[in-house]
Amino acid sequence: MKHNRNLTRRKLLLGLGALGVSTAGGFAIVTEPARALDHTTTDGNGLVLDWAATRNGGDDSGSVTDTGSTFSYSALNLMPGDSGTLTVEMSLTDGTADSFPQFAFELTRTDENDLTDPEREAGDDTPDEGELQNYLDVKIFYDTGTLGVDMWGATNGEQDLGEGLIDPDAEGTLAEVADALPDKDDVEWLTLDAEPTTSGADPLTDNNTVAVSFGWVFARSGAINATQTDSVSFDLNFYVAEVE
Template sequence: MNDDKIGLSRRKMLVGLGAVGVASAGAGLGTTAYFNDTETFANNELTAGSLDLFVHVDYSEDQGNYAQYSTEPGTYVDGNVVGIEGQGSTGDPLSIRVSDLKPGDSGEGEFCFSIVDNPAYMWMCGELTANAENGQSEPEMDDDDTGGDPGDGTGELADAIQVTVSYCTDDGDGGNDIGDEIVSGSLRDVMLALRAGVPLSSDGDANAPLADRPTFAGVTEAFTDGEPNVDEQCVCFTWEVPTSVENEIQTDSVMFDFEFYAVQARHNDGAHNPCVDETVVTAYDNDWKGQTLGNPTEGNVYTSVSFGQNQTVLSFAFADDGDGVDFLDTADYSSTNLPVAVDADDDGTHDWQLIWQPNAGFPDAPFGYQPNNGGSYGAAEPLPAGFSAVKVGNTIVFGIPNSDINSTFRLLGYGSTGGEGPIAEVNVDPSLGPDFYNSANAIEFSD
């Protein structure tokens, strides 16, 4: 309703009372009572809605004549516990364990989504929680000289397993049509990307914009006539230990988690990342040279930090304005780069830089590492042992072992396109310019 239909404005109410007063005085009744009338709108009620995510799981693995495994039809996860349609919940989380892993073994899975009652934005998250050496057998020692400390996280299995995560849809014959790739690489790289959070789009477009991307539709119930009532777009993943892998993985083990988040679409643009602990948003600067740029573009960089069990993850998501010019695209900006200076112990001085620069010829191209050697940075070096980096779409992600960074630290980012493009300066006061040595103007993060 609007106000004109349910009541009087203050001006109209005063006029009405004046008219009643004149009528009463003319009648000469001597009463001080006003004529009155009351209309009641009864039993008003406000009821909060709900949003409940069901993840339907179809998973199988192939270990030759050693073992074959698949989830039961109707398997789903709700409230972080597994259930079977028609049988209810088991009360336990869904945990898939693979033993006696050998080169040539593989597995594949499909995740489909029922978001009950409300449409939502979806995110996929995860974490590599263990990558253990577990000692070394005699054949492994011939191929692996890392020492075999059972608890040092230097196992080779996370690097050996190859993983691909893609959008997929039901092909109508019990299989899937595989669509755009979301992320692929070693298990270590894929889990690093998921620790930073990967936004999902219901149209299966891996290049969909971050803000206001297509949402996943809401449904009234997770199952209809015993069949999952799901959004058309699902997520499929495959893993494989290539036959080229040799004895270096013997006795190694890995553990990792997948997570899916559904966040209500109403009053939300989908840009908030539920996978990370803290985010700072910085707008691109197209005026930093004090002149009109020949190739400007608008956008934001989302700098996020995730404090994991074994590593701290820094991620930089560049969200462009959709004009066809992309900050990280070397076809648009051949010199585009992102150096990140880190004061790992929060003592006021940056200790090292992590750099993404695709055309620089770094040893770990496109990534490099530069320690602060008493006030100067030398040539870029390979990433130190235990460090990792990956680029997924328009997001650059760095993983740092917790042993190399404190729970409170500072960072400064200076994304630059060179030439006629913008910059994206991540610090407390961008007007001061970047200082890659003194961290006084860097942004502080704390677990």
């Protein structure tokens, strides 16, 4: 098995001399540098997935369970101001035909865990259903670096200049995004673009990779009482469909 690390034409041309560039189109390029993804898995069908998870800037891989093509993320014991990311970079093994990466997202658990007095006082009257999914702000975006240049923040977990959402509905509360995007039981998943900074839709090949990041933030301080003890779990699912 070979894990592709070849330079694409985009990486080569845009990377030359990049260290001497500080602005682009009047926008300062100030971002966290590209980061290494410490974990690797494969789906057994030619798709390699490197990944990393963070919470409040530290490692959060213990909150993630990967089963080759599915990443199950559990978030609990959150406080207002907490934030986190799950970044996944996709590539193909040797001999795998050019393929479009496919993505599905599913909210799998919304646990109340316990209904406390502060929750009741905040209006929470659902002992079997948590509310945290309504207060987490999330987005899923291509994490390919500022203006598509890898060294300018690829896989850093931050949405930089030129990094678009994977879908117009891939931003909102966790509940809203889960409702809008296809889940794993849908016939059609969301097709990802392996070269999102170029025109048209491009597949994964022997010579490219593409990364997406799921970012979340618990920014609503007024929700602390309504969400005490609540937790959520969700799945990010990937596979590749061979180009016909």
